[in-house]
Amino acid sequence: xxxxxxxxxxxxxxxxxDETSFNKIINKYKNKIxxxxxxxxGNHLDADEVVQEVLLVIxxxxxxxxxxxxxxxxxxxxxxxxSLNYLRKRSLRKVFSFDDPAADIVDGNEDIINDxxxxxxxxxxxxFLQKLPAKQREVFIMRNYDELSYEEISKLTGKxxxxxxxxxxHGVNKILELMKDYENR
Amino acid sequence: MKIDKRIIxxxxxxxxxxxxxxxxxxxxxxxxxxxxxxxxxxxxxxxxVNEQRFTNEDYFINLVPKFRETxxxxxxxxxxxxxxxxxxxxxxxxxxxxxxxxxxSENNSADKxxxxxxxxxxxxxxxxxxxxxxxxNNEQLNGYSDSLFSDLxxxxxxxxxxDINWVVxxxxxxxxxxxxxxxxxxxxIIYNEILNKKFF
Numbered sequence: 341x342x343x344x345x346x347x348x349x350x351x352x353x354x355x356x357x358d359e360t361s362f363n364k365i366i367n368k369y370k371n372k373i374x375x376x377x378x379x380x381x382g383n384h385l386d387a388d389e390v391v392q393e394v395l396l397v398i399x400x401x402x403x404x405x406x407x408x409x410x411x412x413x414x415x416x417x418x419x420x421x422x423s424l425n426y427l428r429k430r431s432l433r434k435v436f437s438f439d440d441p442a443a444d445i446v447d448g449n450e451d452i453i454n455d456x457x458x459x460x461x462x463x464x465x466x467x468f469l470q471k472l473p474a475k476q477r478e479v480f481i482m483r484n485y486d487e488l489s490y491e492e493i494s495k496l497t498g499k500x501x502x503x504x505x506x507x508x509x510h511g512v513n514k515i516l517e518l519m520k521d522y523e524n525r
Numbered sequence: 526m527k528i529d530k531r532i533i534x535x536x537x538x539x540x541x542x543x544x545x546x547x548x549x550x551x552x553x554x555x556x557x558x559x560x561x562x563x564x565x566x567x568x569x570x571x572x573x574v575n576e577q578r579f580t581n582e583d584y585f586i587n588l589v590p591k592f593r594e595t596x597x598x599x600x601x602x603x604x605x606x607x608x609x610x611x612x613x614x615x616x617x618x619x620x621x622x623x624x625x626x627x628x629x630s631e632n633n634s635a636d637k638x639x640x641x642x643x644x645x646x647x648x649x650x651x652x653x654x655x656x657x658x659x660x661x662n663n664e665q666l667n668g669y670s671d672s673l674f675s676d677l678x679x680x681x682x683x684x685x686x687x688d689i690n691w692v693v694x695x696x697x698x699x700x701x702x703x704x705x706x707x708x709x710x711x712x713x714i715i716y717n718e719i720l721n722k723k724f725f
Contacts, residue, residue: 363589370585371577388584395592458579465572483537484572505539512533512569519568520528 347411354402362399369412372486373419379481380423381430382470384451390426394419409495416486417496420478427474468518476511479504484512532562536569675700677719 347365354361366373373394378387397418405414453459469477478497482488490501497504531548534540540548552559639647707715 366589366592367585370588374585374588375576391588392592392595395588396596399592399596452581452584453576453579454581455579458574458576462574462576465574468572484569505537508537509530509533509539512537513528513530515572516528516533516565516568 348407351402351405351407351411362402365398365411366395369415372412373415376416376419376481376486377423377426379466379469379485380474380477381426382466386426386430390419390422393426394422397422413492413496420482420496424474424478464522468515468522471518472511472514476507476514479507480511480515483508528565529558529561532565535562536566 347368350361350365354365370391374387374391377390377394378384381387381390394415398415401418405411409417451459451463453462469481472480479493482493482496483490488496490504493499493504494501499507531540531544535545535548552562639650642650704712
């Protein structure tokens with residue numbers, strides 16, 4: 341509850357011209373923003389692009405924020421929408437690109453993970469997640485990593501709870517099968 | 526071996542009380558199901574990594590400054606674009622002002638000036654500008670017409686250059702002499718023949 345009040349104050353301060361309040365808001369949610377975008381896009385460079393876009397939207401649209409939901413929910417909705425839009429743009433780029441397909445392979449060295457073993461593990465998880473359809477991936481990430489309830493996810497995405505449960509079920513099933521195949525290699 | 530779907534539903538808390546109880550009973554009795562359950566639970570758990578412990582914090586520290594820098598660059602480029610657009614508009618306005626392509630031509634302007642003059646003024650101006658138009662005097666004109674007519678006649682009579690010299694030097698034919706010796710009817714015939722003759 342105190343978090344909401346704090347968010348409220350930060351937003352008010354920002355709207356009154358205090359630019360540092362924006363920094364504080366972003367510092368508070370930067371990890372959640374980044375990792376959601378990272379899991380959705382599957383690599384650091386794309387995630388960074390989504391994050392910069394999200395910050396721009398937050399910065400320009402914060403004046404329209406009416407506190408009808410929590411700031412976290414509002415920001416999360418922006419991250420979710422922008423990530424899906426980015427994936428759409430990226431798949432369109434791949435379809436209409438005449439470039440060498442090998443050029444699309446992202447350089448794994450461009451990452452923010454310091455530890456080598458951890459980097460490998462996270463990049464492996466990124467690859468598994470990328471094999472899920474975007475909608476299943478989104479629900480899986482929100483459920484498994486962001487630990488949101490179906491009601492919260494439904495509010496964020498505007499989808500029915502039944503549909504979300506079905507998407508999550510298929511998503512988990514596919515991930516488990518992928519992991520099984522990987523282990524049996 | 527296929528994944529038991531009930532494991533996913535159970536782990537996701539999607540079972541009602543009755544289903545849950547029934548599954549838990551089976552789980553306690555079947556070691557195979559229990560092993561499978563434990564395995565998939567571990568697999569899903571292994572996907573949850575505390576990445577924040579291993580991330581380069583510099584990225585997050587520089588996140589907002591990088592964003593602000595982008596905004597600044599965008600603002601600058603917007604200013605430059607606006608300045609460029611304004612300059613282009615101003616240049617276009619200057620060009621239109623000085624070299625107006627829609628402006629009426631000079632002839633039209635002269636027409637307008639003439640239309641404002643009364644008859645006397647117009648005649649005076651026309652007289653003034655027509656003085657220099659006729660600069661060829663009658664002597665020059667006669668000489669020129671002599672040569673023109675002589676050439677035409679020599680050509681018509683198929684005379685050679687030597688004959689021309691002879692005719693000119695021997696008889697001293699001049700156009701006035703020819704005129705004086707030709708009757709008006711003959712002159713009309715010659716005149717009509719010359720008019721109908723195709724020289725080219």
